Amino acid sequence: MKNKPELLAPAGNMERLKTAVHFGADAVYIGTTAFSLRNLADNFTLDEVAEAVKYCHERNVRVYVTVNAFMRDEDLTNLPETIAALDKAGVDALIINDPSVIRIARRVAPSLSLHLSTQANTLNSEAALFWHEQGIERIVLARELTLGEIKEMRKKLPETLELEAFVHGAMCVSYSGRCLLSNYIAGRDSNKGECVQPCRWSYEVRERGSSGEYFTLVSERNGSFILNSRDMCMIDHLDEIADAGIVSLKIEGRMKSILYVATVVNAYRMALDGCDMDAVRNELNQVSHRPYTTGFMLGEYGKDTFGAEMMAPDSGGYVQDFQISAVVLDSDADKGTAPIEQRNRFFVGAELLILSPKDVGRSFTVTSIVNDEGESMDSAPHPCESLYIGCSEVVKAGDILRKRS
Numbered sequence: 086m087k088n089k090p091e092l093l094a095p096a097g098n099m100e101r102l103k104t105a106v107h108f109g110a111d112a113v114y115i116g117t118t119a120f121s122l123r124n125l126a127d128n129f130t131l132d133e134v135a136e137a138v139k140y141c142h143e144r145n146v147r148v149y150v151t152v153n154a155f156m157r158d159e160d161l162t163n164l165p166e167t168i169a170a171l172d173k174a175g176v177d178a179l180i181i182n183d184p185s186v187i188r189i190a191r192r193v194a195p196s197l198s199l200h201l202s203t204q205a206n207t208l209n210s211e212a213a214l215f216w217h218e219q220g221i222e223r224i225v226l227a228r229e230l231t232l233g234e235i236k237e238m239r240k241k242l243p244e245t246l247e248l249e250a251f252v253h254g255a256m257c258v259s260y261s262g263r264c265l266l267s268n269y270i271a272g273r274d275s276n277k278g279e280c281v282q283p284c285r286w287s288y289e290v291r292e293r294g295s296s297g298e299y300f301t302l303v304s305e306r307n308g309s310f311i312l313n314s315r316d317m318c319m320i321d322h323l324d325e326i327a328d329a330g331i332v333s334l335k336i337e338g339r340m341k342s343i344l345y346v347a348t349v350v351n352a353y354r355m356a357l358d359g360c361d362m363d364a365v366r367n368e369l370n371q372v373s374h375r376p377y378t379t380g381f382m383l384g385e386y387g388k389d390t391f392g393a394e395m396m397a398p399d400s401g402g403y404v405q406d407f408q409i410s411a412v413v414l415d416s417d418a419d420k421g422t423a424p425i426e427q428r429n430r431f432f433v434g435a436e437l438l439i440l441s442p443k444d445v446g447r448s449f450t451v452t453s454i455v456n457d458e459g460e461s462m463d464s465a466p467h468p469c470e471s472l473y474i475g476c477s478e479v480v481k482a483g484d485i486l487r488k489r490s
Contacts, residue, residue, distance in 0.1 A: 089357055090327050093149070093249070094350045095339040097128065102137055104343045107483035108442050109354030112147035113137075114180060116278070116339060117167065120152045120160070131167070135174040147177040153202040154278055156183045169193045180225065187219050198222050203251065208234075210241035213248075223247040225335065228256055228317070231384040232329045239330030247332045252319040253349055254337025256380055257284070318377035320356055320369060326382075344409040347440055347485045348372040355443050364445055371487075373405040406490055410437055413484040414471065422453075423476040431488060432464040439478055440485040449478045 094110035096102035105113050115137060116128045129137060134150065141148050150171050154160065164186065171179065172194035179190060182202035190197055200223040201207060201216050208227050216224060226235060228251055239248060257264055264275045266283050273279040317337075319326060326334065334357075336349055352368040355361075369377070411425035431437065433454055439447045452475030454462040465472055480486075 088327055090323075090331055091147075091333040092350065092353055092357060093333050093335045094346060095254075095336055095341065096137075096346070097339040097341070099129070099133060099137060101339075101341075101343050101346050103140065104346050104483065104485075105350050106141060106144055106146050108347050108351040110146060110350050112149060112177070112333070113141060114149040114151060114335075114339070116151045117171075120154050120156075120164065120167065131170045131174070134171060134176065138175045142175065148175075149178045149180050149200060150176045151180045151202070152186050153180050153182045153204055155204075156185050161185060161189070165189050165193045168197070172197045178223070184219070187221075191220060200249070201225060203227055210238045213238065213242055213246060217243070217246045221246070223249055223333070225249045225251070229381050232322075232325055232382055233384060235331065236329040248330055249333035249335055250326065250331045251317060251337055252323070252326065252334045253317055253353065254341075255282075255285075255375075256315070256317050256337075315378040316375045317380045317382075318369060318374075319379060319382060320352065320365060321362070322379065322382065323353075323356055342373075342409065343412070344407075344440075344485060344487060345372050351440065351442060351445070355445075358443065360443060368445055370404070371407045373403055375403055407438070407487045408490050409485060410435075410488050411465070411472075411474070411486040413480045413482055413486065416479065416481045421475060421477060422455075422473045423480050424471065424473050425486065427465040427467060427470045427472055429468075429488075430464060430466050433462075433475075435488060437486040437488055439480060440487060441480065447478055449476050451475060452477070 091111040092109065093112045093114060094105035096105050096113040096115045102113050102115065115134070117134060118128045118130060134148075138148050152164075152168070152171075156164070168179070168186075168190050176197070178198035178200045179186070180200045180202050181187060181190070182204040187199060190199060199221050201221045203225040205216070205224075206227050207213055207216065207224050208230060213224050222245070224246065226248055230238075230250075235248065235250070242248075264280065264284070267273045267275040267280045270283045271281045273281050319334075323334070334353065336353065338345055338349070348368055349372060352365045355368075356365045409428045410431045411427050414424040414426055416423065431451065433451055435451050436448050437451060439445075439449070441447075453473075454465050454475075455473045456462060457471055462472075465474075
């Protein structure tokens with residue numbers, strides 16, 4: 086691919102950050118314990134941000150930090166100190182959406198790069214130019230834009246302003262994610278990182294009859310998902326996205342598991358590097374997801390991906406065929422064993438599938454399980470226990486072992 090874009094991966098904690106790096110991310114985006122729109126993720130303390138930056142920069146990976154909550158005056162008290170600490174830690178950019186953050190960042194960290202969050206709803210070139218004049222160097226575009234609109238916008242912008250777009254993951258049901266539904270139903274402010282995702286709940290619509298009795302309106306066997314959005318997947322359109330002028334491909338999912346991060350980042354890395362696309366699509370179908378859609382990108386809202394009907398009867402449910410069994414801690418191929426950390430129970434005789442960077446499709450049968458005391462075990466029942474398993478395949482630290490659910 087000519088002018089290969091950056092692959093930008095989510096990292097909700099240090100383990101997921103290291104997973105994203107291991108599987109080929111060019112950059113990661115993380116949140117601190119304040120000022121982020123994913124406060125329910127583990128997130129990073131300021132000391133952990135510094136550790137993350139050191140780890141990533143040693144591997145030529147960039148780190149962007151989200152400071153994209155909607156601010157009130159009471160939220161601004163500690164913001165200058167936080168931004169100054171992030172600048173000192175060496176982060177590569179802040180992802181922001183509030184003009185107050187621009188003002189404060191320019192005052193306390195004038196050389197720090199600023200990226201504009203998708204929460205700012207940038208839909209046109211004039212808005213993009215306005216933000217560039219305020220010091221924004223990259224804009225994460227609103228999800229409502231089509232590739233054609235993005236391409237035309239790019240022509241009207243200076244080269245000094247970069248464009249980034251989401252290519253995979255959950256899509257908020259409200260306009261570019263500025264939603265009030267969570268506030269109303271659960272008292273959790275989605276614009277301050279506490280969204281409970283009520284748009285993905287199963288709802289029951291009822292009609293009150295003349296007698297005052299309520300009658301349930303049923304549309305399909307799993308309930309009516311009247312607000313639910315599918316997952317975006319643009320894996321088959323990366324060349325078109327790059328041609329439109331997008332320099333960074335963003336994967337949603339700072340609250341997702343390491344299996345999700347590993348699988349999706351690996352799949353997009355493989356696609357960008359010209360690997361077999363059938364293998365890539367198979368990987369994305371194996372990770373937990375809702376049925377895929379291309380969203381607005383192709384100018385045909387609701388167009389499906391991988392051949393599913395957009396409004397299929399099961400459109401509200403997750404597809405989850407595999408689960409993580411273990412993370413490889415190191416390689417000991419000469420002995421035919423692999424040191425692992427258990428994540429879900431498995432037994433001797435189980436077939437485990439190996440997920441390794443740009444290497445999928447291999448599997449092996451577990452021939453033995455031994456604990457740190459040298460005791461043989463029939464199964465691995467204890468979460469996060471360090472074990473040695475009989476493994477006939479070569480694996481390396483950071484690889485994921487998974488099995489069918």
